[in-house]
Structures are given as structure tokens and as C-alpha cells.
Amino acid sequence: QSVLTQPPSVSAAPGQKVTISCSGNRANIANNYVSWYQQLPGTAPRLLIYDNNKRPSGIPDRFSGSKSGTSATLGITGLQTGDEADYYCGTWDNSLSEVVFGGGTKLTVL
């Protein structure tokens, strides 16, 4: 069971927008930065968002992040079939003194 809670799956049509939630508590999300990763099948994760809402170089602005209290959200607009992947949130947990991840959300672009 993961420290951070994500929905197991989400789906949307091409061109539409989807959001993925990540729920934690005061020991983790509320008091630390949140990052988001995309993992295509059979590949290593790729960093999409860090510091709650910043994109590394090369990440399109179709991807966005936000945080409020003990929850964070990843938004993806203009969905493409190539966006089908597993998405993970991550943050530091002050109680565990570890990096913790969500269980992952599988995105299906219908």
C-alpha cells in the first residue's frame, strides 16, 4: 500500500483534458514539493513536473502541476495516444525520512 494515493486508472478521448490526483498528508505533500513522472511501457520513468508545478526542459506545456494542502494534481491537455502510460506522483515524507511515491495511475486515451 502506497503512502500517496492515486486513482488506479483514468481515461479520456484524444484532444481532451485529464487530471490525475495524488493525496497525502501533512508529513508529505502539505510540507514538501511534489513531482510527477510518466512511465511508458517497458521504459524508465521520465520527470514531467518538479517543485509542484515546474517543467524540466523539454517537457511540453500540455503537462501542468498544482498543489493544494495535502493533495496535488497533474493535468494533461490535448491528449495524444502517445500519452498512454503510467503516471506517478512523488514527494519527501518527513515522518518516514524517505521519498514516497503514489501507486501509479494508468492513463488510457480512448
Place this chain on the structure above:
Amino acid sequence: EVQLVESGGGLVQPGGSLRLSCAASGFTFSTSWMHWVRQGPGKGLAWVSRIKGDGSSTAYADSVKGRFTISRDNAKNTLYLQMNSLRAEDTAVYYCAREICVNGPCYSDAFDIWGQGTMVTVSS
């Protein structure tokens, strides 16, 4: 080219040991915080360990504390993970990853460079 390449994975019996390596290139390895993250078959990501650029500070997940040791050789641009007393639940793909630093600040939960991963299977 910025790159991390892991090696050293394989099949090991329960209670056995294995040492993973991660060769870095294309960036200043000696000043980078480095991490190990693993992913069990069909499972999500799990953080394992981290080490400061000069090797002076390390941290471990509770699940591996006392059994795994992270280290680095900055002269060889190589990160290591020594894994002892291996258990079936340690079976996973092990990734090394670099912690992102942007204009000074570093983010301990954000990894911008990942290796391709190396598979560790613990089974009799």
C-alpha cells in the same frame, strides 16, 4: 550525452549478495545527489537510497536499512548499491537516478536523469 547505465543485476538466492553499478556520463557526477529507485514486477516505484555528491551523507528506505549500502567513486563516475541478505521481496528492476538541481536548489524527490534499469531476481 547525459547518460546513466546500470549493470550487475541477475539471479541470486535468498540470503545472497549482489552489487549494482551505475556509470554516469555527460554531467558533473561529483556534485550530483544520486538515488536508487526500484520497481517490483507489475508494481509501482519505490525509493531505495540516496547519496550526496561527495559521499558524506546517505539515506535508506526502512525496507533496506541495514542490508543495502550505497556508495560512489567520483574518480570513476560510478554509483554503487551493495545488496546483502537479499529477500524475495527485493526482486525488482533497479534504477539509478540523478536528483534535479535548478539554479542552485536541489529537489530531493525529483529525478531528471534515469538509467535503463537492471533486473534483480531473488529466488531459489
